[in-house]
Amino acid sequence: MSDHTTLITVNGKTEAHAIEPRLLLSDFLRHELGLTGTHVGCEHGVCGACTVLFDGQPVRSCLMFAVQASGHEITTVEGLAQSMDNLHPLQQAFWDAHGLQCGFCTPGILMTLLPFLAENPQPTETEVREALSGNLCRCTGYQHIVDAALLAARRMEIGN
């Protein structure tokens, strides 16, 4: 089927791309743009590893076609840190609180927590667990992820 011309903004950079309609947004980010931070676990919306921000809101990139992102803004995990040695406070909190082991789930979790913490700067542990209910982690048992989220919330509050 014929390619569609699109104009997609990813991590602040807007580019034109000719895209085959059936290309998933997750595969577009990984294969066309080389942004392999967005992970793909299940491709049916269950695991949350592929979560990115679509116009600021967390969505499953495996359940959207890249053509649908034309005219919209995507933020991936690569958009968080200013540089390799200057992590986003949320990432730094995950580092400090051991919020990851293998790291497969981490990008989806960060992209879920970022808008959550912006809306709920002082969340309770229950609210954090609720917010993370759509992200699976096979390593950590979640406790350190929750700790990291709460640590990030405290630091980001102070930072503001």
Added chain:
Amino acid sequence: MKPAPFEYIAPTSLAEALTAVHKHGSDASLLAGGQSLVPVMNFRLAQPAALIDLNNIPELDYVRREGNGQPEAASGHLHIGSMTRQRTLERHPLIAQYAPLLHEAMPYIAHPQIRNRGTIGGSLAHADPAAELPVILLALDGRVQLQKSGGARWVHGRDFYTDLFTTARAEDEILTEIELPPLPPRTGVAFTEIARRHGDYALSGVAAVVTVDERGICTAVRLVYLNAGDTPISATQAAALLVGQAASEELFTAVAHTAQQEIAPTDDIHATAKYKRHLAQVLTMRVLQQAFTRAVSA
């Protein structure tokens, strides 16, 4: 695990979309939030030749309350555009105030990331018997509007669901609007469900809408169940036991018992039919207690 090729059509108005649906007929699928359709395309369980994307049609995204500029008009029906996101409904003040049952059920639907894309129209059209929104449509006695090029019709929720994943919608029709009538005075609502994990499709769930008179006697009630048959199941015999009666533990027990016999759940990998009936019975007691209490204080 990748969708088969398809032609992508992205209309920017309802009129354009209706023309496209008319032209492509059964070769095309409508794409709303994609949260049910894209998974089955990824697995190639669905391979539509064309997708008509409804996401660029702002005229299908709204929540309005009738009343000709008198927002307090008691007759106000709620009108919801089919492409309104589930997340929008969850947070909408008109929904919280005038459709508290819908408001209460929203957080049970999947996860925030799914609700950010998933739409009310997509969920209603998808007709999964385990889904929450079809149950709420029936419990609130709502209707859906179906449009095709050159015509529109309204179908009551109770007539819309005809079979498993099957509705009264014709292939060339688009579900465009949901209409919910206002709740009568002294009406209490409640919804609850049991799922294996939060956000999963539920094993059992029930919505109750109870109206009482000044003396607390029940005058009308609807009890609707999810995952209890091929469609949302309204337990009319159980509900009839309540009419003309005052709330009591014994009455609720009898109603819950009748309801669990009236529904028709089946065994699946998550639970036996027997267990689902048991859950339905327990949940019926809970929603009745809650809905009656709320009705009396409404």
